[in-house]
Amino acid sequence: MGMSASDDSDRAHPPAPSRKREGEASAALRNAAARLAAVSGTPRLDAELLMAHALGVERDRLLLDPARFDVPDGFEALVARRLAHEPVAYILGYRDFWTIRLAVGPGALIPRPxxxxxxxxxxxxxxxxxxxxxxxxxxxxxxxxxxALAEWPAASGLGVDASEEALGYARANAAALAMQDRADFRRGDWARGVEGPFDLILCNPPYIADTEALMPDVAAHEPAGALFAGSDGLADYRRIIPDLPRLLAPGGAAVLEIGASQHMLVAALARNAGFAVDCRRDLGGRDRALILTL
Structure with missing residues (x-):
């Protein structure tokens, strides 16, 4: 059977494969990122995470093959929540940290890189x-x-927090990671009543001065008790550091997070308690962790 002229033309110039869905998804991401720029320092990332969450897939799968997906119905509602300054981690219900994924929500401080x-x-x-x-x-x-327990599978540990709400997330996270037999959690007032020794002591205390202004998504949503520490941001270091020598095992280390401008002040408190002090900077080049040894 012979081909018509139109058949021959179609073979010479086949129609381009449909990009409709990919175009829609890309346009939706661009539009969301443009709007989120008013409330976020990472608007494109936020948009991608929210779309992946609405789709029920990981972000890397969305970025690898966006043509597979229609724009999900729930995406716009998630963007609206972010535009109202709700933290992305609370919207998603989790935050990835180090090699693990942690469930988070209101009442729990969101882990930071x-x-x-x-x-x-x-x-x-x-x-x-x-x-x-x-x-x-x-x-x-x-x-x-x-x-730390993910890094050292033979280790066990104790987590202490003043917030029972935060500890609820901690216990659920330990169970989700199959670490419930190695991780104990206790409500407490820093190290009061805790008996050592411990090879490694980790601590990310509140270190923001009471008068410091925070971004709305932090100030309006994350627990103030996990953020603020008196007029100079040092109130909790003054309580924690003097109690550490009795808890630290020989050869061990206490590692404390600090604000970027607090190195000298917190180091002085540590030296007064008998510690040698070293400092490690974060990826942004800011002083971030003090390593205390006896």
Whole structure:
């Protein structure tokens, strides 16, 4: 059977494969990122995370093959929540930290990438050895303790926090990571009533001065008790550091997170308690972790 002229034309110039869905998804991401720029320093990332969450897939899968997906119906509602300054981690219900994923929500401090500096500092201190016992003061949703236990599978530890709400997340996270037999969580007032010794002590205390202004998504949503620490931001260091020598095992280290301008002030408190002090900077080049040894 012969071909018509139109058939021949179609073979010479086949129609381009449909890009409708990919175009829609890309346009939706661009539009969301443009609007989110008013409330976020990472608007494109926020948009991608929210779309992936609405789709029920990981972000890397969305970016690898966007043509597979229609724009999900729930995407716009998630963007609206972010535009109202709700933190992305609370919208998603989790935050990835170090090598683990942690469930988070209202009442729990959201883990920050800068805090991974404390795990890096601990790994550098112990080198080929490994801590067997770990204490995390101000554990929140279990952030530092569970990241350390993931790094050292033979270790066990205790996480202490003043917030029962945060400890609820910590216990759930330990169970989700199959670490419930190695991680104990206790409500407490820093190290009061805690008995050592511990090879590794981790602590990310509140260190923001009461008068410091914060971004709306932090100030309006995250727990103030996990953020603010008196007129100079040092109130909790003054309580924590003097109690550390009795808890630290020989050869061990206490690793404390600090604000970028607090190195000298917190180091002075540590030296007064008998510690030698070193400092590790975060990926942004800011002083972030003090390593205390006896």
């Amino acid at each position: 800068d805090s991974e500096t404390l795990i890096e500092a601990a790994i550098a201190h112990f080198a080929a050895a490994a801590p067997r016992t770990i204490l995390d003061l101000g554990t929140g949703p279990g952030t530092l303790l569970l990241a």
